[in-house]
Ligand code: ASP
């Protein structure tokens with residue numbers, strides 16, 4: 001495609017009501033470029049659909065049917081309030097198909113993952129169709145595209161892997177034909193695809209970001225804009241620290257570290273196909289679309305300074321002075337972690353000391369029993385990890401020394417700290433975590449931002 005083209009992604013909360021759909025329409029109608037708009041299911045619908053799958057698994061058919069009527073009522077009411085009676089036959093068709101699926105599940109008395117995907121996918125099918133119709137009536141030149149025509153996956157139903165090569169070929173053949181017919185906007189659902197045999201698949205919860213990135217790669221978009229309900233990625237959780245500000249740009253590594261450390265930001269893995277194709281990715285706010293938001297880029301020019309702080313609580317810290325240097329502590333610990341699916345926040349092993357910070361879990365005792373054999377345990381329940389993230393920050397001795405000087409002057413004693421290339425993680429008692437976060441955010445993050 002020669003013209004400029006953008007991919008926009010609107011998540012569930014951006015398409016949760018008549019008003020929000022109108023807002024997305026205003027954003028799209030202001031575009032001077034062509035665009036592919038990828039949408040999630042309406043807010044809360046995928047949760048309801050997975051509840052239905054769970055009910056069907058437990059033969060609770062009546063309840064499942066009740067929930068289905070709730071879902072369809074929401075969609076029928078939506079087309080009524082958006083004045084789109086032409087969507088009725090489509091919704092009816094989807095409804096009839098879902099009822100056939102329920103009948104089949106009843107007859108067989110079992111539900112497969114393949115059937116679950118046929119159910120889960122209907123949220124995005126309906127939302128995308130309705131939104132396409134709405135744009136077409138209000139902006140014009142918009143068509144709906146069934147995303148199963150362009151997103152190719154394997155057959156691991158409910159968590160299918162996207163075949164990037166095949167999806168790219170499909171995008172390259174499908175989109176030019178569409179755009180040659182004076183179409184300016186294409187709307188399609190995220191989250192869903194089709195396997196080799198053409199059966200419907202879904203690509204994992206929150207998968208619409210991933211769908212959008214695959215399409216951006218497939219059509220060589222000029223930009224991928226991911227719209228959420230906050231302005232970009234913030235320097236820390238604004239609900240805890242109101243002075244948090246939007247970060248202008250963030251490297252992939254920083255975004256990765258933040259997402260892994262508890263920040264509720266888009267996981268950069270989902271947008272890798274776009275980043276790998278050198279397509280800039282911007283995280284924007286549907287409610288304030290003209291604010292710049294945050295750009296996620298492959299390489300950050302900034303280096304050695306702190307960008308943001310993530311916070312994660314409900315952790316427990318186990319530290320022990322080792323009786324002797326015994327390497328088997330590592331293999332045995334990792335075996336328990338794997339067997340019981342324990343989520344580890346950080347782990348440090350030196351000659352005399354072994355420290356592990358992990359998510360509280362029913363099976364932590366298994367680990368405690370093992371570790372007792374190796375030395376004296378000191379366990380701190382209810383700890384919080386504050387992870388200061390910044391490209392190559394762990395290599396910047398000035399920052400590290402400033403940080404510890406700050407701790408000294410405020411008499412703060414961290415239970416443990418872990419220094420990594422792109423982050424410094426500090427484990428503190430949960431009851432002191434917010435005041436420490438406030439201090440670090442002011443002194444380490446905001447001051448750096450202001451210097452730029
Ligand atoms: N609707 C799906 C979900 O809620 C996909 C998405 O919104 O990204 O997980």
Ligand code: MG
Nearest residue numbers: 012040041046
């Ligand atoms: Mg959703």
